[in-house]
Structure formats: C-alpha cells, structure tokens
Amino acid sequence: xxxxxxxxxxxxxxxxxxxxxxxxxxxxxxxxxxxxxxxxxxxxxxxxxxxxxxxxxxxxxxxxxxxxxxxxxxxxxxxxxxxxxxxxxxxxxxxxxxxxxxxxxxxxxxxxxxx
Amino acid sequence: xxxxxxxxxxxxxxxxxxxxxxxxxxxxxxxxxxxxxxxxxxxxxxxxxxxxxxxxxxxxxxxxxxxxxxxxxxxxxxxxxxxxxxxxxxxxxxxxxxxxxxxxxxxxxxxxxx
Numbered sequence: 581x582x583x584x585x586x587x588x589x590x591x592x593x594x595x596x597x598x599x600x601x602x603x604x605x606x607x608x609x610x611x612x613x614x615x616x617x618x619x620x621x622x623x624x625x626x627x628x629x630x631x632x633x634x635x636x637x638x639x640x641x642x643x644x645x646x647x648x649x650x651x652x653x654x655x656x657x658x659x660x661x662x663x664x665x666x667x668x669x670x671x672x673x674x675x676x677x678x679x680x681x682x683x684x685x686x687x688x689x690x691x692x693x694x695x
Numbered sequence: 696x697x698x699x700x701x702x703x704x705x706x707x708x709x710x711x712x713x714x715x716x717x718x719x720x721x722x723x724x725x726x727x728x729x730x731x732x733x734x735x736x737x738x739x740x741x742x743x744x745x746x747x748x749x750x751x752x753x754x755x756x757x758x759x760x761x762x763x764x765x766x767x768x769x770x771x772x773x774x775x776x777x778x779x780x781x782x783x784x785x786x787x788x789x790x791x792x793x794x795x796x797x798x799x800x801x802x803x804x805x806x807x808x809x
Binding site: 589625631670688 | 704744752785794795803
C-alpha cells in the first residue's frame with residue numbers, strides 16, 4: 581500500500597524567505613505524487629503533480645517540487661514566501677484500491693508566514 | 696469546464712439526528728466520486744468512492760453511508776449522528792478510466808454535531 585509522510589505539522593517562515601515543505605513517500609510501484617493547498621474552510625486546490633515525465637515539477641503560485649527516488653522524497657519549495665501563501669499543504673500519493681485509483685494524503689503541514 | 700458543487704457549507708446538528716450532504720459535478724460524464732473527512736491534525740480520510748451509479752465502496756466502516764442515485768450526484772448520509780461525526784467533509788471527483796490521476800475537490804461542509 582502507498583503512503584506519504586509529511587515532516588512537520590507546522591512550518592514558520594518570514595515573508596521573502598525560502599519555503600520548504602517535506603514529503604516522503606512509500607510505494608511498491610513507481611508513484612504518482614501530488615501537492616495540494618487548502619485555505620481555511622475551503623476545499624483542496626491542486627498545486628502540482630508528478631507523473632514520471634520530469635523529476636522537477638513546476639506548479640501554480642511559484643511552487644515547485646522535485647522527485648528524488650533515491651530519497652523517496654517529493655519536497656515542495658518556493659524561493660520567496662508571500663503572506664498569501666499561508667495555508668495548509670497536503671502531499672498525496674496515488675494508488676490502486678480494489679482496481680480503482682484513489683489518493684492517500686499526508687496529515688498536512690500548516691505554513692505560517694510572518695511579515 | 697468541470698465544476699463541483701457541495702452543500703451546505705456549514706451545518707450544526709444534534710446528536711441522533713439524520714444527515715444528508717449532497718455533491719454534484721457538472722461538465723463531465725461518469726466521474727469517479729469520493730467523500731473524504733478531514734479532522735484537525737489527521738489529514739484526509741477517504742470514506743467512500745464510487746465509479747458509477749449505485750456502485751459504492753466503503754473505506755472505513757462507520758456511522759455513515761453513501762449513495763449515487765444519478766451519474767453526477769453523490770450523497771453522504773447518516774441515520775443517527777454521533778459526536779465523533781463532527782468534521783470537515785469534502786467531496787471530490789476524478790476523470791474515469793485513468794489511473795494515477797488527480798482529484799478535484801468541492802468547497803467542503805463543516806459539520807458540527809452538538
């Protein structure tokens with residue numbers, strides 16, 4: 581079965597600083613990986629996805645993630661944090677469940693951005 | 696383009712009362728549909744998924760049930776709510792016939808059982 585682990589339930593950065601949110605995966609087959617963002621009391625919005633085409637994936641809002649098979653990691657980064665980036669971020673892995681594709685999510689990392 | 700609607704946005708219900716949350720998808724046919732529950736610090740838990748009308752798979756046995764009476768309609772129900780049913784419920788859809796595809800989420804329903 582596939583799983584993801586997000587290291588750190590909360591990450592605090594200053595505006596303009598580098599954002600690094602960590603995600604490690606476990607999968608018996610080549611994984612498809614996703615990052616989602618959730619603003620308070622809203623649904624999840626897809627930031628980016630890895631589908632084996634390229635190891636460095638660029639997403640919306642200036643975010644990107646790099647797939648590293650040797651480290652089983654898919655960390656999310658952004659060079660310069662904005663106040664509007666404050667939200668909860670979820671890493672997810674796709675897997676097959678009884679013949680159907682479903683997503684398994686990590687527990688989420690809350691990103692706090694201070695002025 | 697495809698859109699997903701979920702309602703109500705917030706709901707406060709007494710213990711023992713019934714529940715019905717509805718989700719509809721527009722702009723696509725025969726979508727895969729999902730109900731997730733989100734509790735603080737616990738991420739998203741997949742509750743039910745459906746690949747077609749009347750086809751429901753349950754991930755976690757509990758006080759909830761799901762139904763899909765129409766192709767693009769997914770309903771989450773309970774006959775008698777428990778305090779532990781409180782949480783943020785999210786409906787989602789994905790493109791059928793593709794593996795490893797992303798899911799698209801509704802805006803969620805905040806359920807508080809009192």
